[in-house]
Structures are given as C-alpha cells and as structure tokens.
Amino acid sequence: MHIRKLLAAAAATALLAGTAQAADMTGITDTTIKIGNTNPYSGPASVYSTIGKTIAAYFKMVNEMGGIQGRQVDFISLDDGYSPPRTVEQVRKLVEQEQVALLFQTLGTPTNSAIHRYVNAKKVPHLFVATGASKWGQPDKYPWTMGFQPTYDVEGEIYAKYVLENVEDPKIAILFQNDDYGKDYRDGFLRGLGDKADELVVSMLPYEVTDPTVDSQILKMKESGANVFFNITIPKFAAQAIRKSCEIEWKPVHFLNNVSSSVGATLTPAGLDCSKGLITAIYMKDPVDPQWKDDPGFKEWVGFMDKHMPGSDLTDVNYAYGYSVARLMHITLDGCGELSREGIMACAANLKGVQLPMVLPGITVDTAPDDFYPIQAEQLSKFDGERWVAFGGIIDASK
Amino acid sequence: MDLFLQLTLAGLAIGSIYSCVALAVVMIYQATDHFNFAQGEMAMFSTYVAWTLVGLGAPVWLAFLLAVGISFLAGVIIERVIVKPVENAPVLNQIIVFIGLLVIFNAVAGWIWEFTIKPFPSLFPEDLGFKSTLIGPHHLGVIALTLGVLALVFAFFRFTRVGLAMRAAAANPDSARLVGISVGWMLALGWGLAASIGAVGGILVAPIVYLEPNMMAGVLLYGFAGALLGGVSSPGGAVLGGLVVGVLENWVGQYVPGGSELKLTFALILIVGVLVFKPAGLFGRVVVRRV
Structure with missing residues (x-):
C-alpha cells in the first residue's frame, strides 16, 4: 500500500513537470526549420523517388521566395531503398543526429510501419506519410503520425x-x-x-x-x-x-x-x-487529361515544373502528387501560430477545407484532433482507351 | 476440362522457361559443384540487352540471336575475370561472389533501365492460322523453342568434339588435362553456354511477366526447384524437373484448397523435400566418394 502511494505521487509529479516543460523546439530556430524525409532513390520502388525530388525542388523554390515565416527550409531527404531496416537507420539519423523538427512524406507502407512506434515514442511529428494504409490515422494510439491520401x-x-x-x-x-x-x-x-x-x-x-x-x-x-x-x-x-x-x-x-x-x-x-x-x-487531376488545360492549379504546377524541374516527364502523376503534398506542408507551417513540435502537430490536426493545386476540385483536406485522414473523397473514372474519364460525382467516404 | 487443359498447357509453357533456367544452373553446377545464384539476374540483364536492341530498331529475332551471342561472350568473360580467381577458394567465398554478382546485375539494370515494367515483344506471330483459348501463340512458341534449344544442346554435347571435351573436363578434370584438354577454357565455355541458355529463358519469359529488374527472382526459385527435382547432375532431368514444377505449380494453385496461397511454399517444400529424401534428385547419379 505504502509503495503504491509513493508511486502514484511520483507519477503525479512527473506529470506536472511534463506540463511545465517548454515546447519542444528541436530543429526550429529563428532562421531555419529542418524537415526530414526518406524516399526510395534506389531499389524496387525507385519509381516513386520523383516524389522526393519534387518536394526538394518545391522547398528550394519556397526558400528563394523568402522561406516559411521568415525561416529557410532545410529539407533533408535520405535514400532507404524501400527497405524497412534502412528506413529505421536513416530515420534515427534524421531524428538523433540531424535533429529535424519533423518527418514529412516518408514513403512506403512497410517502411513507415518500421518507424511508427519509434517516432511516436520520440514525439516527432510524422506528417502526411506517402502510403494509403489505414493505420496512419489513429490519433489516440499514435498521436504523432498522420496520413495524406485516401486510404x-x-x-x-x-x-x-x-x-x-x-x-x-x-x-x-x-x-x-x-x-x-x-x-x-x-x-x-x-x-x-x-x-x-x-x-x-x-x-x-x-x-x-x-x-x-x-x-x-x-x-x-x-x-x-x-x-x-x-x-x-x-x-x-x-x-x-x-x-x-x-x-x-x-x-x-x-x-x-x-x-x-x-x-x-x-x-x-x-x-x-x-x-x-x-x-x-x-483524387488527383490526371496530367494528361486535356480538361485541365486552363485550370489554374494545373497551370501553376506546369509553371513550377518548367521552371524548377525542366525536362521531366509531365505524364508522371508522381510529380503532381509531390507538388501537392509539399504545398500542404507549406500551408500547414505557414499558417501555424506556434512553431514547435507540439504546435505543428496541433496545426496539422486542424486543417479545414484546404484545396491543393493538383487535387480534384471539390476534394479538400480536412483534419481534426480525432480525424487524422486528410483526404477521404474520390471520384470514379473509366478508361476509354486513351485516358481516364471521370464520371459520377465526388464520393466522400467520411460522410 | 477446359480449365484443366488451360492450366496444364500454361504450366508446360512456364515450365519450359523454368527448364531453361534449371539447365543453365545444372551446367554450371556440373562443372563447379556450386549453384550460380546470379543465373537469373544474368538472364534478366541479357533480356534488357535484347530490349535495347529492339529499341534501336533491330527485328526481334535478330535482337534475340544477338543477345544470346552477347550473353555467351559475357558468360565467358565473367568466368575468366571474376570466377576463375576464386576457383580454389572455400565454398563460402564462391557463394559470396555469386550473390555479389546477383546484387550487382540487379542494381546496374535498375540504374540503367529504371524499375518501371516494360512490355517485351513476343518472338512469335500473333496469328498462327488457328485460334484457341486453351493456349496463346506465345506460350505455344515458348514450348516449341525451348524443346528446340534443348535438342541443340543435347546434340552439341553428344556429337561434337568440343561437347565431348567439355563433358570430359567436368567428369574428370585431371584425366582431361592429361589428354590435352584445356579444362579452364572448357569451364569458361560452360559459363558462356549457361549464360546463353539463361538468356533464351529470360527473353521467353519477359513477354509473359513483363521486363523489370526483379523479373527473374521468382523464376529462378522455381528453376532451382526444377533442377533439384530432376537431379542437379542430370541436364535431361533438370529439364523434365522444370516442366513438372511448372505444371504442378498450376495444379496446386487450382486443386489444393487454399492452393493459391501455397504455390511458393510448394516450391520450397519441393526443394527441402528433395534435399532431405533424395538429394540426387529423380535422375541424378548418387555421388560416392572414397575417404
């Protein structure tokens, strides 16, 4: 009995100390913000590495325009070859050596599964991961991990x-x-x-x-x-x-x-x-679909590609994906009042009606402290021998 | 009944590709007593060479023949430059070299040609003058061409002097050397032939499974199973083993409950089973050594 009481008291003190602690500002200074990422630049899934390259080009552009809230983005993207043990190694390096503020768009289901517990134990924001598995939206169990695309x-x-x-x-x-x-x-x-x-x-x-x-x-x-x-x-x-x-x-x-x-x-x-x-x-605009020719979001993306990634294959939808998700990260940080690990997580969990340039009109990013699934709507489309033709309305699975 | 025939014929077609791989594996095994784990990746690489030639405008048959020829040379060079220096090294060293080759070929192919799947043209005409839903023209061609290649290989070993010399070099290197056969070069020739046969397998399987750097991983596993089943010391057995594995794989998938989930397991059970109960395989000779 005595021991139990003591333990309870100790726990209560620890809790108090925890709340009194200052916000975790790792990776964030007055002039920079450090963002970590892993991508398969080699190995069987390297088709997706265009995503990592696009995000890097996007943040380079942001830096040229003055950065986010006056801070330059230091985007560190490492190769994990789509191999979970290497993801663990690279993410440890990002968190412990590079001291990044957050992880963004780490790619792959098996690879993210391997770091899921670690990043949550370390309380590092693990945002908009590049996988459609459903397990990235469990705020009660994994409050530091959030998905991006429809599951x-x-x-x-x-x-x-x-x-x-x-x-x-x-x-x-x-x-x-x-x-x-x-x-x-x-x-x-x-x-x-x-x-x-x-x-x-x-x-x-x-x-x-x-x-x-x-x-x-x-x-x-x-x-x-x-x-x-x-x-x-x-x-x-x-x-x-x-x-x-x-x-x-x-x-x-x-x-x-x-x-x-x-x-x-x-x-x-x-x-x-x-x-x-x-x-x-x-849920994304198909770059080869002529109906987007005059669409502002599409034009904006093409402009970015021409200027910052010239010579790329514009039919590859992964460029459009990388651009859109980088924009979401940009918007999240730009509108965030408190730039700390906790603050960023809170901002990511309070996005309302965000429209991304290459995501279909009518489909928006919406999150809440108990909803860690940013995009939950899609539209069906049929292949006509040349391209996908959308039909029917937007189907929102969250409703 | 239709389904049974479809499955069996498709099994024979994919089985003949396993046979090619099994035969390539056996050829090197006979000469060196080791499995060449890089056999599949070498075949994949040859297929990319053929694909590149087709891209440059070569007719597909010419590309096929050129790729098989280039593979032969490459096989000889690999033996001379990479395998020969470790010839007398412990088994483990040799296996590490083979696995190193596997990883290198895979990575280099990905680096040069990227990892997206590529369609590969069939060597055979779409229209054979008759139409059947039981078997496609490519599958039929695969079976015919493999049998042709095997007949050629058999004739080469049975009726030519070089073939005889190669058999002698493999069976009894010391005596062969004494009668003036250059055993080292015979080994190199063996590697060349194995690479060529592997290339045939790769070029035949690519139109079915699509060309990508990991294309041969599964095929090699089933090829190993075929080689072991038939007997690693028997080229004819290896061929038969490949065919049997191809057909059994399809039958297991269809007629064993939950079989689709067990296809790969089945290949592994076959490998382990043969090694435990009949290490020489169905047609292999039992090696007895005096100690």
Whole structure:
C-alpha cells in the first residue's frame, strides 16, 4: 500500500513537470526549420523517388521566395531503398543526429510501419506519410503520425458501393497481394458490401510478389463465373491480369486499384485496347487529361515544373502528387501560430477545407484532433482507351 | 476440362522457361559443384540487352540471336575475370561472389533501365492460322523453342568434339588435362553456354511477366526447384524437373484448397523435400566418394 502511494505521487509529479516543460523546439530556430524525409532513390520502388525530388525542388523554390515565416527550409531527404531496416537507420539519423523538427512524406507502407512506434515514442511529428494504409490515422494510439491520401480501405469501400448500386446480380472475384496493402483494400471492399459479402464474392485469391505470374488465378476466376473483378495488384501484376483476362476473353466489370492506375506504367504495357472499360477511383487531376488545360492549379504546377524541374516527364502523376503534398506542408507551417513540435502537430490536426493545386476540385483536406485522414473523397473514372474519364460525382467516404 | 487443359498447357509453357533456367544452373553446377545464384539476374540483364536492341530498331529475332551471342561472350568473360580467381577458394567465398554478382546485375539494370515494367515483344506471330483459348501463340512458341534449344544442346554435347571435351573436363578434370584438354577454357565455355541458355529463358519469359529488374527472382526459385527435382547432375532431368514444377505449380494453385496461397511454399517444400529424401534428385547419379 505504502509503495503504491509513493508511486502514484511520483507519477503525479512527473506529470506536472511534463506540463511545465517548454515546447519542444528541436530543429526550429529563428532562421531555419529542418524537415526530414526518406524516399526510395534506389531499389524496387525507385519509381516513386520523383516524389522526393519534387518536394526538394518545391522547398528550394519556397526558400528563394523568402522561406516559411521568415525561416529557410532545410529539407533533408535520405535514400532507404524501400527497405524497412534502412528506413529505421536513416530515420534515427534524421531524428538523433540531424535533429529535424519533423518527418514529412516518408514513403512506403512497410517502411513507415518500421518507424511508427519509434517516432511516436520520440514525439516527432510524422506528417502526411506517402502510403494509403489505414493505420496512419489513429490519433489516440499514435498521436504523432498522420496520413495524406485516401486510404486503401476507403477506396475499396467506394468500389463496393458502386457495385451494389450499379451491377445487376453481381458475382465478385477478388485478386489481392498477400500483404498489408492488399488486405486493406480487400477488407474495405468487403466492409462496403456489408452482410451480403459472403454471398456475392464467388472467388477470392491471393498472390505473392515473388510469383512469376498471376495467370492461373485469372483462369480460376473466369471459371468461377464472376462478372465483377476487383484487381488489387501492383503495376506488374495488374498489367498481367488485364492482358490475361483479355486473352481468355473474360470480360467482367473490372475495378483496378488506384495504385496501378498509371496509363504509362500499367495500361500501356497491358495493352490500351485490353484496358478499355477499366474503372478506378482518383483524387488527383490526371496530367494528361486535356480538361485541365486552363485550370489554374494545373497551370501553376506546369509553371513550377518548367521552371524548377525542366525536362521531366509531365505524364508522371508522381510529380503532381509531390507538388501537392509539399504545398500542404507549406500551408500547414505557414499558417501555424506556434512553431514547435507540439504546435505543428496541433496545426496539422486542424486543417479545414484546404484545396491543393493538383487535387480534384471539390476534394479538400480536412483534419481534426480525432480525424487524422486528410483526404477521404474520390471520384470514379473509366478508361476509354486513351485516358481516364471521370464520371459520377465526388464520393466522400467520411460522410 | 477446359480449365484443366488451360492450366496444364500454361504450366508446360512456364515450365519450359523454368527448364531453361534449371539447365543453365545444372551446367554450371556440373562443372563447379556450386549453384550460380546470379543465373537469373544474368538472364534478366541479357533480356534488357535484347530490349535495347529492339529499341534501336533491330527485328526481334535478330535482337534475340544477338543477345544470346552477347550473353555467351559475357558468360565467358565473367568466368575468366571474376570466377576463375576464386576457383580454389572455400565454398563460402564462391557463394559470396555469386550473390555479389546477383546484387550487382540487379542494381546496374535498375540504374540503367529504371524499375518501371516494360512490355517485351513476343518472338512469335500473333496469328498462327488457328485460334484457341486453351493456349496463346506465345506460350505455344515458348514450348516449341525451348524443346528446340534443348535438342541443340543435347546434340552439341553428344556429337561434337568440343561437347565431348567439355563433358570430359567436368567428369574428370585431371584425366582431361592429361589428354590435352584445356579444362579452364572448357569451364569458361560452360559459363558462356549457361549464360546463353539463361538468356533464351529470360527473353521467353519477359513477354509473359513483363521486363523489370526483379523479373527473374521468382523464376529462378522455381528453376532451382526444377533442377533439384530432376537431379542437379542430370541436364535431361533438370529439364523434365522444370516442366513438372511448372505444371504442378498450376495444379496446386487450382486443386489444393487454399492452393493459391501455397504455390511458393510448394516450391520450397519441393526443394527441402528433395534435399532431405533424395538429394540426387529423380535422375541424378548418387555421388560416392572414397575417404
């Protein structure tokens, strides 16, 4: 009894001391603010490294224009090769050696998972991470981590709603990558189907990233008589699946996860003819879509690209992504009254109606202390043999 | 029934690619007693060479032949420059060299050609004069071409003097040396041939799985399983092993409950099973050493 009392008293003192402590100003001086990042500049996911390069170019531009609240941004982006142990090493270096104020846009689901607990234990803001997993929005458990894009499970839910409303007598086949990413999509989709899921799903098959092909899964799904196909695969397997179902003349209503919706990286290799009629959900303006030609956000992005990243391939949507998310970071810091680690986190959790240059009009960033999912709306679009054509309205999964 | 035939034929096609890889692995194993872990990445690299040639305007068959020829030279050079110096080093050193090659080829390919997937043209015409949903023209061509290549390799070893010399060098290096065969160069030739056969496999699999630096990782694993199943000391066995693994892989995926999840596990079980119960494989000879 005695000991317990003592412990309680000690805890109370510690708590008091904690509140009295000054705000954590690590990485922030009167003239600079240090931001850390990891990106796969080498390794299997290096396609995404254009994002890191775009963000670096964006902050360089911000610095030339006078910085954020008079502070120059010191953006340190390190290569983790998409390998979780290296992410841990690089993030430790950023936090302990470089003493960054915050981490921004660290890329990848397995890589961010590896540092999730560490950054929360260290109380370092871990903002707008570049992954669509649903686990980045748990403010009660991980108050220092926040996602950015619509989550995979939300996207899955949107497809499910569409199927229930628009496909007569649906018989559904699901192909998914056997990991967190694939299961997030699958579970969101099943949740969207509700209690009818068991009855409607006639075939659900996984694949491993090490499998050479998914051909046999596609054959099996055709055999199951499915008329709806939810294709949860990364570009290589997505292209295989699209081509194979075309070859064996299986023509279901085919939903392709946004992860693989790039025309250049997936659909062209799969064959544009075979890709006709695919449906995906988008939340960004497709740079190749002519309807944005005179759109101010699009023009602003192209202007930035021409000036700061000349010679880049403007059909790569990752440049548009990097530009938009860097803008969000810029807006968050610029409007923030208290630049400390706690202050920045509080500002990130109170964004209202922020419109980003390359995000679809009508889709805004909204967060709250109990809502760490910045973007939660998407629009469906269909591939017409050349580009994605949006149809229907914006679907907001948070409502 | 349709599904069964589709699965079996697709299995034979992908299995013949495993066979190519298995055969390449066995050729080097016979000469050096080690698995060349870089075999798959070398094949991937050869495929990129062919892809580059096609990009430069070469007809796809010419690119194929050139890439196979270039791979042969590259194989010889790799043996002479990198493998020969560690010839007498402990096993571990050699394996580290092979794994080093694997990582280097993978990284260099990514650096030169990037990691996005690239479509690779098929060597075979789209229209063969008949149409079948059971098997596509490319898969049919793959089976035919692999069988052709295997026949050539067989004839080379059976009927040519160089082939005989290579067999002698592998079977009994000391005696071979005494009758005037340059054992070192025969090893180099073996590496060249293995690289060429690997290149054939890579170029055939690329139109199916798309070309990217990690394309051969899975294929190599199944190729190993095939080689072990058939017997690492038997080229014919390795070929058969590759075909069997290709077909079994598809059957397991279809007919075993939860099989899609077990395809990779199945390959690994096969590898472990063979090593534990019949290390020489189905057709390999059992090596007995006097101590």
